[in-house]
Amino acid sequence: MSFITINNQQSVPLSSIPEMTYDLFFDSNITLIENHEERHCVLYFAFRETGNIRLICCIADDLQHNILVSSSLVSSDAVLNSMAARNLSFEKFEREIHENFDIGFVGHPWLKPVRYAENRADKTKTIPDYPFFGIESEELHEVGVGPVHAGIIESGHFRFVCNGEQILHLEIQLGYQHRGVEQLFLEKKKLIQRTTLAESIAGDSVIGHTTAFASLWESLSGMSADYEMQYSRTIAQELERIAIHTGDLSAICTDVAYQLGSSVFGRLRTPVINFFQEWCGNRLAKGLIRTGYNPYPFNKALADRLIAVLDAFEPDFVEMNSELSRLPSSLSRFERTGTMKYDQLLSIGTVGMSARMNALNRDIRLSHPYGIYPDLNHVPVMKHHGDVYSRVQIRKEEVIQSVSYIRQLLKKIPDAGAAQEIPANLKPDSFAISLTEGWRGEICHAAVTGKNGELVIYKVKDPSFHNWLALALAVRNNEISDFPVCNKSFDLSYCGHDL
Amino acid sequence: MLRTIKILYHQGKQFIPDLRKANVPGIFRGRPEISLDKVDSQALADICPTNAITTSPVGIDLGKCTFCGECSRLFPGKIRFTTDYKLAANSRERLFIKEGLRTPVSLDPDLIRKDIQRMFRGSLKLRQVSAAGDNSCELELNACGNVNFDMGRFGIEFVASPRHADGIVITGPVSANMAEPLQITYDATPSPKIIILAGTDAISGGIFEGSPALNRKFIEENHIDLYVPGNPVHPLTFINGVMDLLGI
Ligand code: SF4
Numbered sequence: 001m002s003f004i005t006i007n008n009q010q011s012v013p014l015s016s017i018p019e020m021t022y023d024l025f026f027d028s029n030i031t032l033i034e035n036h037e038e039r040h041c042v043l044y045f046a047f048r049e050t051g052n053i054r055l056i057c058c059i060a061d062d063l064q065h066n067i068l069v070s071s072s073l074v075s076s077d078a079v080l081n082s083m084a085a086r087n088l089s090f091e092k093f094e095r096e097i098h099e100n101f102d103i104g105f106v107g108h109p110w111l112k113p114v115r116y117a118e119n120r121a122d123k124t125k126t127i128p129d130y131p132f133f134g135i136e137s138e139e140l141h142e143v144g145v146g147p148v149h150a151g152i153i154e155s156g157h158f159r160f161v162c163n164g165e166q167i168l169h170l171e172i173q174l175g176y177q178h179r180g181v182e183q184l185f186l187e188k189k190k191l192i193q194r195t196t197l198a199e200s201i202a203g204d205s206v207i208g209h210t211t212a213f214a215s216l217w218e219s220l221s222g223m224s225a226d227y228e229m230q231y232s233r234t235i236a237q238e239l240e241r242i243a244i245h246t247g248d249l250s251a252i253c254t255d256v257a258y259q260l261g262s263s264v265f266g267r268l269r270t271p272v273i274n275f276f277q278e279w280c281g282n283r284l285a286k287g288l289i290r291t292g293y294n295p296y297p298f299n300k301a302l303a304d305r306l307i308a309v310l311d312a313f314e315p316d317f318v319e320m321n322s323e324l325s326r327l328p329s330s331l332s333r334f335e336r337t338g339t340m341k342y343d344q345l346l347s348i349g350t351v352g353m354s355a356r357m358n359a360l361n362r363d364i365r366l367s368h369p370y371g372i373y374p375d376l377n378h379v380p381v382m383k384h385h386g387d388v389y390s391r392v393q394i395r396k397e398e399v400i401q402s403v404s405y406i407r408q409l410l411k412k413i414p415d416a417g418a419a420q421e422i423p424a425n426l427k428p429d430s431f432a433i434s435l436t437e438g439w440r441g442e443i444c445h446a447a448v449t450g451k452n453g454e455l456v457i458y459k460v461k462d463p464s465f466h467n468w469l470a471l472a473l474a475v476r477n478n479e480i481s482d483f484p485v486c487n488k489s490f491d492l493s494y495c496g497h498d499l
Numbered sequence: 500m501l502r503t504i505k506i507l508y509h510q511g512k513q514f515i516p517d518l519r520k521a522n523v524p525g526i527f528r529g530r531p532e533i534s535l536d537k538v539d540s541q542a543l544a545d546i547c548p549t550n551a552i553t554t555s556p557v558g559i560d561l562g563k564c565t566f567c568g569e570c571s572r573l574f575p576g577k578i579r580f581t582t583d584y585k586l587a588a589n590s591r592e593r594l595f596i597k598e599g600l601r602t603p604v605s606l607d608p609d610l611i612r613k614d615i616q617r618m619f620r621g622s623l624k625l626r627q628v629s630a631a632g633d634n635s636c637e638l639e640l641n642a643c644g645n646v647n648f649d650m651g652r653f654g655i656e657f658v659a660s661p662r663h664a665d666g667i668v669i670t671g672p673v674s675a676n677m678a679e680p681l682q683i684t685y686d687a688t689p690s691p692k693i694i695i696l697a698g699t700d701a702i703s704g705g706i707f708e709g710s711p712a713l714n715r716k717f718i719e720e721n722h723i724d725l726y727v728p729g730n731p732v733h734p735l736t737f738i739n740g741v742m743d744l745l746g747i
Binding site for chain 1: 628660
């Protein structure tokens with residue numbers, strides 16, 4: 001066997017991951033993915049090991065519900081054949097390995113910096129010198145936007161090549177939000193520090209990232225969250241989806257100058273995040289998810305409040321959506337705008353709702369279910385046009401679906417379990433991976449421990465890592481004035497990407 | 500048209516009439532109160548993820564606190580978070596909450612530059628810079644202008660260009676990669692101009708304090724007009740802080 005088969009949120013001894021020459025590693029992983037739409041690379045990363053570089057590749061199989069992990073040890077000055085040259089979905093991973101460890105990849109289509117990480121191999125490369133693709137043309141022009149944008153949003157740079165008003169090419173340059181998150185996971189030793197870090201990876205996906213972290217930690221500690229903790233995490237995850245999707249519908253309306261939709265969806269989000277505050281004291285649910293215990297167990301009083309919130313929310317949400325989807329002025333901006341085809345989405349490894357917008361079924365709740373998701377018999381919402389309108393419809397239908405899941409869960413509230421003892425040390429010499437389905441899509445955390453159970457490497461992958469490229473491709477041949485609504489319909493994370 | 504009117508009717512009244520006196524729902528972690536109970540203060544300080552707790556006297560630095568709630572969970576008799584959301588101040592010292600004191604957090608009137616109130620009281624336009632903010636404070640600053648909080652009623656608004664702005668609002672711990680764009684944005688803002696730090700990450704670096712990926716020189720070298728604690732800042736904390744600064 002050239003890989004070990006593990007499940008989501010499982011930990012295994014590092015030595016159980018088969019090690020092979022790079023050529024075999026290359027062939028094995030390419031063979032797993034090529035012509036297998038049900039498989040994609042969830043994580044491919046490197047770390048230093050006694051002067052060499054250890055590569056670990058994790059391929060998720062959505063039909064078998066497992067993850068195929070393999071490894072290779074290469075020298076620190078290795079120049080390797082690029083897997084991205086064969087399968088584009090490895091593109092970002094290889095760039096990251098190149099940026100951090102100076103490993104060469106022959107045949108890579110564009111081996112450019114990813115985020116100008118603090119611990120990058122070549123410090124002479126700095127963010128103002130990013131090597132954009134240029135144009136040599138009298139007719140075309142470039143438009144640069146950012147890193148500081150017009151609205152209250154995070155920082156990143158967009159460079160358009162346009163023919164008049166039409167976008168021919170967009171290059172998205174990120175890294176401005178880099179805070180050194182993965183390194184801080186190793187340096188900050190207290191569990192509460194690491195939990196706080198997980199909550200701060202992307203402040204709009206607190207539940208998704210913190211659940212991924214807590215589950216990983218529990219796995220590496222040999223513990224498992226009790227039913228009540230899983231229950232609370234599931235309700236919280238679906239509430240986060242409702243809140244952010246609703247807020248995004250508001251922002252999408254803003255970008256097509258539809259004032260009523262902007263205001264109504266904006267105010268509809270308020271009671272949902274205010275419920276988070278009633279539950280755990282924070283509107284974005286920071287403080288709610290903890291490893292080994294639940295500081296805010298769900299109870300009957302909270303359930304009654306939540307039912308009241310949802311009862312008031314749902315009819316107004318449905319009414320506003322039905323109005324939005326019959327307004328010719330909004331539909332003309334949404335339909336056939338920012339379109340991605342199925343093959344494109346598959347080739348670049350798109351995940352989450354950005355994949356589901358055109359028939360690519362990527363949803364960890366179904367494919368690698370965790371917690372109590374198996375009980376919900378989740379059926380992903382799928383659309384088939386890949387345009388802004390598909391992304392609007394996914395949001396609308398996922399909100400309604402999440403409301404129904406929460407209603408279903410609220411019928412039976414479990415009793416809170418006792419807090420568990422958290423072992424001081426993690427399992428030694430181990431590897432673990434933890435996937436959750438945040439509102440954007442698949443969130444991946446992974447860790448490797450050393451011989452005393454200390455963290456040796458911590459990896460975080462936000463769905464935005466892949467999906468930014470989908471946005472860049474989606475806007476080609478669109479009017480540049482449609483860029484804001486395209487961008488908002490994806491609503492990707494800058495800090496989740498930059499870490 | 501009729502459908503639009505129906506939708507409008509269904510919204511009812513959403514705005515908060517008095518932003519000065521509004522109550523926040525539930526168990527908001529606002530201004531902490533620290534009792535004079537004797538506790539193992541070192542054990543208490545060791546809990547904190549960001550070294551926000553001092554030992555003698557026992558106190559909490561709201562500029563460092565991420566409001567994680569661990570201290571009050573483990574020492575409930577010693578530390579209690581009230582729902583008082585008025586946390587903004589105009590000096591770092593005023594963000595220290597000492598044991599035994601229950602005084603509200605407030606601005607020092609003598610530290611407010613005179614031209615600020617004279618020029619900006621009726622209209623304050625702000626440019627936001629996310630210097631590696633995690634998008635939580637950004638979401639809450641956006642919420643300040645929504646139909647619920649509507650800070651535009653006081654002439655306080657976020658604008659698209661620093662050229663139109665009277666000051667900047669910084670979120671995030673200031674990454675090294677954002678240091679230059681932050682300086683450029685500030686330089687592009689016409690004087691007189693103010694600087695507001697929104698959120699614990701901006702005020703002290705928060706959980707990212709000490710990361711080599713940060714560059715906090717801008718924060719250290721410039722006069723800060725308003726510190727707004729929170730993780731993220733609550734819209735009411737931000738709006739009340741700015742109103743205090745402007746003397747509204
Ligand atoms: S609530 Fe604030 S002071 Fe208390 S432990 Fe958390 S960060 Fe520290």
